[in-house]
Amino acid sequence: MTLLIVEDEDIIRKGLIVTLRKLEMDFEHIYEAGDGEEGLRLCREHAPDIIMTDIKMPLMDGLTFIRESQKLLPEGQFIILSGYSDFEYARTALQYGVKDYLLKPSTKNEIKEVLTRVIGQLKEQRSLRLELTERIHTYEKKLDRFQELLLGNILSGRYPAGEIGHFLSHYSIAFPEEYMAVVCLKITPVVSSDGSSIDYKNHFLWIVSLFEPYAAVYQADILSVYKCLLFNFSRL
Structure with missing residues (x-):
């Protein structure tokens, strides 16, 4: 002070x-x-x-x-x-x-x-x-997770087409309008030579960092087997 x-x-x-x-x-x-x-x-x-x-x-x-x-x-x-x-x-x-x-x-x-x-x-x-800053940070973390779950359900075809727009707006997702790409990567459990499981989180973050200057990037898990990255190039 x-x-x-x-x-x-x-x-x-x-x-x-x-x-x-x-x-x-x-x-x-x-x-x-x-x-x-x-x-x-x-x-x-x-x-x-x-x-x-x-x-x-x-x-x-x-x-x-x-x-x-x-x-x-x-x-x-x-x-x-x-x-x-x-x-x-x-x-x-x-x-x-x-x-x-x-x-x-x-x-x-x-x-x-x-x-x-x-x-x-x-x-x-x-x-x-x-306190407000901490609440906003907590909300942003939860929002990221909600976005992942929602996109996973949309890409899996679990929502009727007429309901998708409402959910996207509610969770602040800018869904692609013109130029988009969806990359789905299959997650295959692999064990390293020392017996520990390999964490692929950094691999996905690296891919996201490559595209973030050029597109809005969203992540989604599908059936716990596929990791999907949705690139929205039309929002630039």
């Missing part, structure tokens, strides 16, 4: 860093910038997870900095550092998706409370994203 502090007043910026170290917040790196332009440069170079920024700064104000840095870090978590007189600016910033704000000066407990809340939200987002 990394943090960027964008604050033009050195004493406040340095004080925040000292406070965070005393609080032992779990940041691998803490970067600091004295204005929005420097802050943008650090966003490009280090992609910090959390950004704390002042509102009123020279060269580039905090609201402009937030808008520009969000283009670089769409998932960045922003915290506003605001004086009492800048509260209207802070409220506007909240409309930009800023997660929280701290009034200056803030106590150690206030800083810890806000950062702990934002860190928790960030971890939750990442956990949900990881």
